[in-house]
Amino acid sequence: MPGIAVVAVGGNSLIKDSAHQSIPHQYMAVVETARHIADMVQAGWEVVVTHGNGPQVGFILLRSELARGKVHPVPLDVCGADTQGAIGYHLQQALRNVFLERGMTKSAITLVTQTVVDPQDPAFQNPSKPIGPFMSEEEAHRREREEGWAVVEDAGRGWRRVVASPRPREIVELDAINTMIGSGFLVIAVGGGGIPVVPNSDGALEGVAAVIDKDLASSLLAQQLKADLFVISTAVEKVCLRFGTPEQEELSQLTAAQARRYLEEGHFKAGSMKPKVEAVLAYLEANGNKALITNPENLKRALEGETGTHFSV
16 A cells, blocks of 8 residues: 655756746646646655755845845855745645645645754865856856855856755654654655754754755655655656667666666766665665656656656665
């Protein structure tokens, strides 16, 4: 029987392309995703939804730059909180409307979520995640001197700020998520990987300028909830070997050992499928049950075993 499923919604489910980035366009995309999630609920799953927020954080940072000197800047951890609320609102509303349309009594609720990271994580010594708008080299080095930013030249397109991407260690609001699941809510949590926080010397939490990988944080949530299923919803129907080449091979079933071997052989690229497969393996190796990677429009068919890439121990 279905149990708890953590569904990580990819950025492609929120912003289709560069011509459809406005808030109304984002909401329309969310409505499509809500219909696929409602299918899972109707099939009996208790669903917890997580989501990406990279483009939305970028928009906030760009607005801050354009308004520089007129209003206060928005710290990166607060950008994460802002986007969790805004995207959660869209998901909440879209899900409620779909449930109403189908005569379902389910309710959705968003929880702004903090994720603990280790302040000694090596990622803090090697910032690698580009964020925010492009700058000239002169401006980048000025911000480096005056504001302590780490900056890099980004593939010939200009200079950008880079921040750490530490591994998630703990979901702060885990007990609240469990309580809401037990009360019958569909929970939307850990948006954008969660707001990265570190404990100070007194144990109190403080936000840090970092970006947590959404799929790794979703995997951690699935592990801590002891979820029966971990789903990563992304841009492709199946995981592939030699993706984008004439020798491309779609994969329907993978054991953890097979996935680990393909990962070590370099079949999955950083910034694309690699972190997703790593997230699935972390879940399975922590006594997870089964995992699935597919695109939103094929989620229902994948759950019925007709498509998608299915992972098992």
